[in-house]
Amino acid sequence: MNSASARAGTRRRATAQGSRRGGLTWPLLVTKPLVVGAACLLTYLWIDGQELGFTERGLLNASRLRRLTLEHLDVALSATLIVVATAIPLGIVLTRPGWRSLIVLATIGANIAQATTAFGAMVLIFLQLIESPGSTPGGAGRTAAILGMAAYAFLPVLRGTLTGLDQVDKQTLKAARGMGMTGWQVLRRVELPLAVPIMLAGVRTSLVLTVATTTIAALVGAGGLGVLIINGYESDRTTIIVAGFVATAGIAVLADWAGAVVERFLRPRGL
Amino acid sequence: MIRLESLTKRYGDLRAVDDLTLEVPAGELVVLIGPSGCGKTTTLEMVNRLVEPTSGHIFLEGKDVTRVNVSTLRRRIGYVIQQSGLFPHMTIADNVATVPRLLRWEKQRTVERVNELLALVGLDSATHATRYPRELSGGQQQRVGVARALAADPPVMLMDEPFGATDPITREHLQDEFIRIQSELRKTIVFVTHDIDEAIKMGDRIAILGEGSYIAQYDTPEHILSAPANEFVEGFLGEGLLLKRLQLARVRDIETFDDWPKLRLDDEPAVVQETLRHISREWVLVLDEQARPRRWARTSALREGTDRLSNPGEPIQTVLQDEFSLQQALQEMLISTSGGAVVVDADGRYRGVVYIETLNRAVRSMRADAEDQLVEVDRAAGNGGARR
Ligand SMILES: Nc1ncnc2c1ncn2[C@@H]1O[C@H](COP(=O)(O)OP(=O)(O)O)[C@@H](O)[C@H]1O
Ligand SMILES: [Mg+2]
Numbered sequence: 226m227n228s229a230s231a232r233a234g235t236r237r238r239a240t241a242q243g244s245r246r247g248g249l250t251w252p253l254l255v256t257k258p259l260v261v262g263a264a265c266l267l268t269y270l271w272i273d274g275q276e277l278g279f280t281e282r283g284l285l286n287a288s289r290l291r292r293l294t295l296e297h298l299d300v301a302l303s304a305t306l307i308v309v310a311t312a313i314p315l316g317i318v319l320t321r322p323g324w325r326s327l328i329v330l331a332t333i334g335a336n337i338a339q340a341t342t343a344f345g346a347m348v349l350i351f352l353q354l355i356e357s358p359g360s361t362p363g364g365a366g367r368t369a370a371i372l373g374m375a376a377y378a379f380l381p382v383l384r385g386t387l388t389g390l391d392q393v394d395k396q397t398l399k400a401a402r403g404m405g406m407t408g409w410q411v412l413r414r415v416e417l418p419l420a421v422p423i424m425l426a427g428v429r430t431s432l433v434l435t436v437a438t439t440t441i442a443a444l445v446g447a448g449g450l451g452v453l454i455i456n457g458y459e460s461d462r463t464t465i466i467v468a469g470f471v472a473t474a475g476i477a478v479l480a481d482w483a484g485a486v487v488e489r490f491l492r493p494r495g496l
Numbered sequence: 497m498i499r500l501e502s503l504t505k506r507y508g509d510l511r512a513v514d515d516l517t518l519e520v521p522a523g524e525l526v527v528l529i530g531p532s533g534c535g536k537t538t539t540l541e542m543v544n545r546l547v548e549p550t551s552g553h554i555f556l557e558g559k560d561v562t563r564v565n566v567s568t569l570r571r572r573i574g575y576v577i578q579q580s581g582l583f584p585h586m587t588i589a590d591n592v593a594t595v596p597r598l599l600r601w602e603k604q605r606t607v608e609r610v611n612e613l614l615a616l617v618g619l620d621s622a623t624h625a626t627r628y629p630r631e632l633s634g635g636q637q638q639r640v641g642v643a644r645a646l647a648a649d650p651p652v653m654l655m656d657e658p659f660g661a662t663d664p665i666t667r668e669h670l671q672d673e674f675i676r677i678q679s680e681l682r683k684t685i686v687f688v689t690h691d692i693d694e695a696i697k698m699g700d701r702i703a704i705l706g707e708g709s710y711i712a713q714y715d716t717p718e719h720i721l722s723a724p725a726n727e728f729v730e731g732f733l734g735e736g737l738l739l740k741r742l743q744l745a746r747v748r749d750i751e752t753f754d755d756w757p758k759l760r761l762d763d764e765p766a767v768v769q770e771t772l773r774h775i776s777r778e779w780v781l782v783l784d785e786q787a788r789p790r791r792w793a794r795t796s797a798l799r800e801g802t803d804r805l806s807n808p809g810e811p812i813q814t815v816l817q818d819e820f821s822l823q824q825a826l827q828e829m830l831i832s833t834s835g836g837a838v839v840v841d842a843d844g845r846y847r848g849v850v851y852i853e854t855l856n857r858a859v860r861s862m863r864a865d866a867e868d869q870l871v872e873v874d875r876a877a878g879n880g881g882a883r884r
Pocket of ligand 2: 536537538
């Protein structure tokens with residue numbers, strides 16, 4: 226093979242691989258951020274064109290928006306992190322021989338946690354924490370919000386881990402054990418890589434869920450973009466409610482987008 | 497050498513394998529064949545203890561391995577399964593390197609071994625090593641499966657319907673390739689199949705199994721074909737026993753005759769005339785200057801000059817060599833003009849002709865041999881017929 230055709234071959238293979246990675250091409254990669262940017266810009270222009278009173282100016286300035294966004298992300302991402310750090314190991318343990326009988330129980334638990342609304346859980350945890358000595362309302366609020374969101378978003382990751390591990394081809398596993406891999410080696414080298422796509426889908430669902438729902442963290446004093454909606458409601462200013470709504474929806478979409486990007490890059494090649 | 501001793505596997509009340517005793521001689525390929533659900537896979541997987549026996553013992557090269565550490569044991573046993581069982585997220589090279597890495601070989605040694613093995617199974621490592629399994633055809637994947645099992649040069653191999661999922665033509669190729677590889681490596685192999693033709697083709701010995709891995713007959717393919725032990729075995733061998741026997745025997749096993757009149761292109765005209773005068777047969781075999789068979793010519797036409805020795809005529813399509821099967825010989829005889837099939841040596845030079853009568857005699861004597869042996873075995877075992 227001469228070098229020119231060799232290069233053509235490489236390119237062809239590279240393109241084939243690109244499309245196999247879920248078609249993560251430039252247009253798709255930038256569409257969502259562009260849409261979110263456009264929505265924010267339109268909202269900004271719309272608000273800018275309104276007659277803004279003293280209240281709005283006080284509630285809608287850049288530094289306050291930034292602080293609320295960071296608070297929001299802090300709660301949502303911490304909750305997701307806790308979920309990932311607990312639901313994945315639990316899912317792994319439950320799929321080991323001898324533990325399978327507990328799967329039903331764990332799934333029911335996670336279902337209940339999701340069904341009983343994050344808000345209820347948050348308030349319960351908040352009330353528990355606030356009574357313990359040395360706690361501040363702000364700290365207790367943040368912890369309650371994070372734990373409440375974590376309980377709420379536990380199920381998708383657990384289910385993703387269980388499904389991801391269960392769908393790994395049994396023949397492949399038999400081959401792995403038959404060649405002399407230990408249980409741990411089978412898990413690390415074969416099961417987990419092959420479960421990654423479905424596990425990540427669960428994490429992504431959970432991330433979007435927390436980012437979108439963390440608005441209610443405002444109700445236990447943990448801040449976040451939900452504060453804007455409460456402000457708007459209390460002061461009867463539609464502009465502020467719309468700003469809070471657009472900002473929350475915007476970062477939820479961006480979280481989904483980030484999840485998709487990560488998913489595509491962590492998905493093992495060859496699948 | 498593998499020795500299974502009173503091996504039993506029970507699932508509740510079901511005896512998947514019931515008191516099986518079997519010895520696989522070193523360097524031989526033993527085929528386990530039997531109806532679906534008779535316990536072939538269970539038997540095979542007890543050897544590498546993917547299935548733990550309920551009772552009984554497994555010996556590998558004289559050592560009882562029924563209780564040793566499974567991971568260490570399995571790394572010494574090559575394992576090939578249907579659908580290849582390749583790891584889809586690893587490249588071909590990484591797949592093949594699995595066991596060497598588990599054994600912590602040096603990187604360089606592993607890389608060299610991978611290339612060597614890919615070459616052995618007929619895959620070009622430059623184009624295949626960095627590919628992923630799904631980019632390969634089913635047949636190629638199965639080759640990789642074989643290479644992966646051979647990676648750490650295990651003395652023993654277990655193969656569970658390794659070529660079962662491939663189309664007939666690919667399967668033939670894979671079988672031929674594997675026979676070649678095995679003739680070089682001489683591993684001790686247990687090979688499970690449900691395809692009797694594959695069993696006959698691949699096996700040094702065949703164990704025909706019934707329910708619970710009960711051994712209906714354990715013998716060489718020749719003997720099993722010539723003298724099936726009972727009706728169960730006969731039923732399993734199915735139709736076309738004679739043809740299967742012919743498939744097994746080689747041209748070198750039967751007598752060739754050099755009694756056919758022949759002429760060489762470089763014979764002197766006088767010699768040609770002299771020979772023609774004495775030929776009583778209708779056909780004469782024409783050889784070229786290197787004594788390679790060229791065609792059949794009608795004696796009368798050569799005599800009368802309507803055909804000349806140097807005419808191209810109808811060249812002989814196929815000639816037989818020593819390693820051809822008698823089935824191929826038969827095919828050749830049936831289409832040959834003269835009723836005999838031409839046999840050549842490795843250089844393509846004429847060696848003689850085989851006839852259908854010879855074939856018949858060979859089959860009859862194969863059968864007689866096998867029966868003699870059966871009688872001897874029975875006498876030695878001290879039982880008057882019921883063989884187990
Ligand atoms: N894990 C298991 N649990 C219960 N029964 C099994 C199990 N594995 C195999 N069997 C049963 O054991 C018998 C032998 O199975 P197998 O060895 O797979 O047969 P083969 O490979 O000859 O088709 C079958 O009846 C099968 O249903
Ligand atoms: Mg089977």
